[in-house]
Amino acid sequence: MTTALRLRAELLLEQDRGTRAPAPAVQAQAYPLSGGVRGSTLYNLLTEVGSGVVSEGQAMRIGAVYASVALIGGAVAAMPYHLYQRTEAGRARYDTDLWWLLNESPDPAWTAASAWHFALQSILLRGDAFRQIHRASAYSPRIIGFEPLHPDAMQVTRVDGRNRYTFWVRTSTGTVEQRIKDQDDILHFPGVGYDGLRSLTPISAALGQTASLAKAADDHAAAFFKGGARADHALVVPREMKLDDEQCRLIKDSWAAQKEHYTNTGVPPVFIGGMDIKQLTINANDAQLLETRQQSVEDIARIMGVPPHMIGKTDAATSWGTGIEQMSIGFVRYTLGRHLDNISQEINRKVWPRSRIYFGEFNRDALLEGDSTQQSNYLSKGLGGPGSQGWMTVNEVRRLKNLPPIDADWANTVTQSGQKPATPTPEPTHA
DSSP states (O other), X not given: OHHHHHHHHHHHHHHHTTOOSOOOOOOOOEEEGGGOOTTSHHHHHHHHXXXXXXXXXXXXXXXXXXXXXXXXXXXXXXXXXXXXXXXXXXXXXXXXXXXXXXXXXXXXXBOHHHXXXXXXXXXXXXXXXXXXXXXXXXXXXXXXXXXXXXXXXXXXXXXXXXXXXEXXXXXXXXXXXXXXXXGGGEEEEEOTTOOSSOOOOHHHHTHHHHHHHHHHHHHHHHHHHHTTSOOOEEEEOOTXXXXXXXXXXXXXXXXXXXXXXXXHHOOOOOOXXXXXXXXXXXXXXXXXXXXXXXXXXXXXXXXXXXXXXXXXXXXXXXXXXXXXXXXXXXHIIIIIHHHHHHHHHHHHHHHSTTOSSEEEEEOOHHHHXXXXXXXXXXXHHHTTOTTOOOOOOHHHHHHHTTOOOOOHHHHHHHHHHOOOOOOOOOOOXXX
């Protein structure tokens, strides 16, 4: 069924070739979910078994991968996405219905937090994240929603110099609907290795071997401790004892029963006839099982760009500085920064095409702020406090705190005299 859908999509694209106008949505065609369409439950189940490649579901069952995805997704979801318009004084907050779509609910079935979590999971594991832009009508550019789409259901092709997206979405009636949209109606958040169409898939390009090793170590550890955290043993019978096959079978059955009894009650087994017990395999420490699992955590954290201590591995030092504040700043700058820039630039160029007035960006201050004492000392010196020449104005400080500017005369009075007169009421700055 997947092949048939792909062939039909390619045929439709060929028919539309030669036009630069956005392609209209194809009339809905229903396909049963049992057909194994990409992105369906059946497709995911079939591709996870015996594929030789770690799937998204298998990767998320590894603790370090799950923690890394949850950490990055949660950090992005915690930052508000502010909308601005450029003014003569700098910039001012922009009041529009888009704020609700980007900060509260982009689609009736999603909250903004859950949508950002899903977008970052898609980027970190599948390489790309997608959202369909819903407009008020075919004749209105007004945006009324951003519907998250699963990356496995997306096919991207180039038609007359523009990207065109063919994808399938589930409907409320339990069917899969095929849609074709032009690039202006799709938010495409790329990851590492973007080539103009798709990015590299991290779970096959980078996470594959590391996640497979981590999964094997987890499976081995589970089997080891399931067996009572004891290695396999052999019962040694004195040479003078001649045992036939039936007697050997009885001894093995007796040992199995005694071992189970000991596991459940703690009563030790009893050996008779001079029998002894010998350990056959090495223990977990000798096999370096724990070291292997810890190394897997570090490798996964390195691939995800997450400091190991932020996903629970606290026995290693970090080169990002000392103290929680410095570690958090490094995480925001070097890990979150690349994702935030990609997302902001894609939203800006699709929501306000080529606009020099309106733009949006994530507010990173909430994650970068230290404690109140450190903030006060820093801002005081920036304004020209004791022992400092000053390099900021009051309005620049207020801009950092996402506050509207105030009257320049009042700001100069504060800076020069050090006394705080009555605060003037700022003029409304929202559009």
